[in-house]
Amino acid sequence: MFSKLASRPIAIGVAASLSMALAATTTTSNDVASCDSSSPVPVSKMLSTIQSSLSRIEATLGIPPPAPKYTPPSGASYNPTVPSVPPVTPHGIDIVLGAQWGDEGKGKLVDILSQTYDVCARLKSLELAGVKWEGRIKLSDRAHLVFDFHQEVDGKQESKLGRNKIGTTKKGIGPAYASKISRNGVRVGDLKDMEYFEERFRILCDYQMQANPGLKIDVEKELDYYRKISPYVQNMTTDTIEYTNQAYLAGKKILVEGANATMLDIDFGTYPFVTSSNPSIGSVLTGLGVSPRKLNGIYGTVKAYCTRVGEGPFPTELVDQPGSTGEFLRSNGYEFGTTTGRPRRCGWLDIPQMKFSTNINGFTSLNLTKLDVLTGLPELKIGIRYTLDGKPIDTMPANLKIMTSSKFKVEYEVLPGWTEDISTCTKFAELPPNAQKYVLRVQELIGVPIRWIGVGPNRLDVVDRGPGWDVVEQKRM
Numbered sequence: 001m002f003s004k005l006a007s008r009p010i011a012i013g014v015a016a017s018l019s020m021a022l023a024a025t026t027t028t029s030n031d032v033a034s035c036d037s038s039s040p041v042p043v044s045k046m047l048s049t050i051q052s053s054l055s056r057i058e059a060t061l062g063i064p065p066p067a068p069k070y071t072p073p074s075g076a077s078y079n080p081t082v083p084s085v086p087p088v089t090p091h092g093i094d095i096v097l098g099a100q101w102g103d104e105g106k107g108k109l110v111d112i113l114s115q116t117y118d119v120c121a122r123l124k125s126l127e128l129a130g131v132k133w134e135g136r137i138k139l140s141d142r143a144h145l146v147f148d149f150h151q152e153v154d155g156k157q158e159s160k161l162g163r164n165k166i167g168t169t170k171k172g173i174g175p176a177y178a179s180k181i182s183r184n185g186v187r188v189g190d191l192k193d194m195e196y197f198e199e200r201f202r203i204l205c206d207y208q209m210q211a212n213p214g215l216k217i218d219v220e221k222e223l224d225y226y227r228k229i230s231p232y233v234q235n236m237t238t239d240t241i242e243y244t245n246q247a248y249l250a251g252k253k254i255l256v257e258g259a260n261a262t263m264l265d266i267d268f269g270t271y272p273f274v275t276s277s278n279p280s281i282g283s284v285l286t287g288l289g290v291s292p293r294k295l296n297g298i299y300g301t302v303k304a305y306c307t308r309v310g311e312g313p314f315p316t317e318l319v320d321q322p323g324s325t326g327e328f329l330r331s332n333g334y335e336f337g338t339t340t341g342r343p344r345r346c347g348w349l350d351i352p353q354m355k356f357s358t359n360i361n362g363f364t365s366l367n368l369t370k371l372d373v374l375t376g377l378p379e380l381k382i383g384i385r386y387t388l389d390g391k392p393i394d395t396m397p398a399n400l401k402i403m404t405s406s407k408f409k410v411e412y413e414v415l416p417g418w419t420e421d422i423s424t425c426t427k428f429a430e431l432p433p434n435a436q437k438y439v440l441r442v443q444e445l446i447g448v449p450i451r452w453i454g455v456g457p458n459r460l461d462v463v464d465r466g467p468g469w470d471v472v473e474q475k476r477m
């Protein structure tokens with residue numbers, strides 16, 4: 001939904017669409033970026049520029065490209081009784097979503113994208129600072145703009161909350177969504193008619209200054225700035241709904257990356273410790289403007305353990321003590337915020353949470369990342385059930401008081417660990433028996449096939465069990 005132009009935070013958000021061919025963009029749940037494989041600029045380069053959040057691993061450029069995603073079935077099958085028929089060449093829209101509280105490793109998505117997809121859409125905010133204007137980025141004309149004052153308001157609101165703070169990233173996204181819902185937001189497409197833009201912008205500024213005493217906006221200066229950049233922005237603006245649907249009809253392969261993760265969803269997450277959008281399956285429809293009938297694979301990204309940044313409930317959290325398992329996970333997994341360096345809270349894999357996330361998103365397969373981080377732990381725990389006052393409860397409680405009460409507990413199952421280095425494993429069968437057991441148990445508990453397994457920090461350190469481990473492929477047989 002937003003972006004920064006030059007050194008100024010401008011924003012370009014997309015509210016309902018995305019884009020393809022170039023790259024589209026949306027914000028938290030509405031930004032979309034896309035890549036066009038026919039474009040001369042390497043996709044990986046472009047995306048690494050705009051994705052400030054890419055992990056250190058993506059920085060290791062020059063590594064040979066990953067193997068094509070769809071290889072013939074290896075013979076492994078989720079349901080071995082299904083006859084093995086070669087999968088139909090996949091087309092349509094595949095989606096990658098974070099299944100937990102974020103930072104599951106979706107960022108590496110850029111790898112597969114650039115290799116096998118024609119169009120990539122991002123449902124998150126795009127900061128345009130440093131992005132070459134011409135190129136493959138397509139902004140939705142329905143994307144909302146995040147202005148400097150949105151950012152200012154965000155910071156003020158958060159500091160007013162004191163110790164009750166939500167832990168927002170103070171990028172102005174929440175206030176920009178508030179403008180969108182209050183129907184005085186300003187959209188990328190409004191720049192097409194400067195008179196209309198000016199009218200909308202003045203109304204918004206008046207409203208903001210009234211609602212936030214002390215907030216000063218130099219309206220004329222801002223307007224000058226937007227007049228200046230308008231032609232450049234318009235050059236990358238597209239009706240991304242038309243674009244996406246046409247790409248679909250032309251048989252293009254489209255990959256959509258959701259921002260953030262399901263447990264940060266404004267409706268389904270641990271409200272109010274959530275983001276301002278719907279980073280679950282619904283945002284793919286409302287962000288892109290496509291029918292659910294066009295969706296194909298829905299890939300959930302899930303860490304082999306669990307982390308959370310900032311405030312909010314986290315049932316399987318490991319309490320920090322020097323030398324504790326929580327610290328082990330944090331240092332082994334480099335669990336520190338990519339921009340702020342904030343240590344992430346660490347804990348065990350949480351099955352009730354994953355079932356909740358699976359109910360909402362309908363994952364066709366899972367990508368279990370960072371399994372190697374567990375190497376060396378003598379035993380592993382998996383949170384398998386929540387109880388309240390000793391009685392099992394079936395789902396994630398909506399009420400945070402319940403979730404954080406001392407009567408709320410997690411029951412664990414304990415599995416043996418392994419000590420072997422798994423980073424060179426390329427096939428499931430090469431994993432140590434206890435690592436295999438862990439993966440199979442997680443798969444059984446969640447009830448969704450695990451197709452990909454992350455075994456090391458390098459982007460090529462992924463075991464792909466093949467399309468047989470994807471419910472979508474099964475359906476086609």
Ligand SMILES: *[C@@H]1O[C@H](CO)[C@@H](O)[C@H](O)[C@H]1NC(C)=O
Pocket residue numbers: 133134231232235
């Ligand atoms: C818009 O794009 C066209 C074609 O790529 C280019 O020739 C033109 O200079 C661009 N205009 C601006 C203002 O960037």
Ligand SMILES: *[C@@H]1O[C@H](CO)[C@@H](O)[C@H](O)[C@H]1NC(C)=O
Pocket residue numbers: 028053102124125168169171259260264274275
């Ligand atoms: C959500 O994703 C955006 C874009 O990647 C990021 O800037 C923001 O920090 C994330 N928010 C949370 C609460 O994790």
Ligand SMILES: *[C@@H]1O[C@H](CO)[C@@H](O)[C@H](O)[C@H]1NC(C)=O
Pocket residue numbers: 096105108109110111112299301367368369370452453454455459461462
């Ligand atoms: C699975 O996760 C790995 C990181 O462990 C990443 O490189 C890969 O692109 C992911 N695959 C999918 C389909 O999300």
